[in-house]
Amino acid sequence: MKNQVLKAALLAGLAVSATLGVAGVALADGEKYVLIHHSxxxxxxxxxxxxxxSLAAENVGATVTFRNPPNGDLADMxxxxxxxxxxxPDGIIVTIPDVETVGGAIEDAVAKGIPVITINTGTAEESKKLGALLHVGQPEFDAGKGAGERAKAAGI
Incomplete structure (x- = not known):
């Protein structure tokens, strides 16, 4: 259980770092993580x-590799x-561009005992249903609605 908590902490650090572009802190010397995105x-x-x-992984002695469908094709993802x-790998960080398309593959990774964190696209609810440890990101609908409300208030 302690190992799972440490892995979750590292994945969270990497996910937040990836989303914000800053370094995170965790214990993970020698662990290998893969970040998969849809773009x-x-x-x-x-x-x-x-x-x-990459900086976050380097700071904790882990490695992170990046994979994505070169043309954005979700079947490739x-x-x-x-x-x-x-x-x-010791963990997977992945986006959820379309839960119907990629959800099964994410659930299968979780079923194999691989800690998974979702980032960027998708929702916390979708992430939880897929068995991921957590979601780092904001729902696109809420972000768009909020931006529209601010633009309207500013007279744009």
Whole structure:
């Protein structure tokens, strides 16, 4: 159980670091993590995520590799999640761009005993239903609604 808590702490640190682009703190010397996202290679946002997660992993002696479907194809993402789970890393950090498409692969990884944290897309509720330890991100609907309300209040 203590090992699971430590892994959860590292995954949370990496996930927050990846999302915010800053270093996290945890104990994970030698552990291997994989961050899987849905965006194509052309999406530059993920460079910031990669830099933050890499720095966080380096700071705790872990390694993190990054995988994504080069063209953003979700069927490819499912295969990437399945292949990664077969490798049995110490943890997986993954986005949920479409829970119907990628959910089964995430559930399978959890069933294999791999700690999973979801980031960026999806919701905390979806993450919990899939068996992930936690979700780091905001619901897109709520973010869009809030932005619209602020824009309206500002007269934009």
């Amino acid at each position: 194509p290679d052309s999406e530059t946002f993920w460079n910031t995520v990669k830099n933050g997660a 499912v295969r990437i999640i399945q292949q990664t789970a077969a490798e049995k």
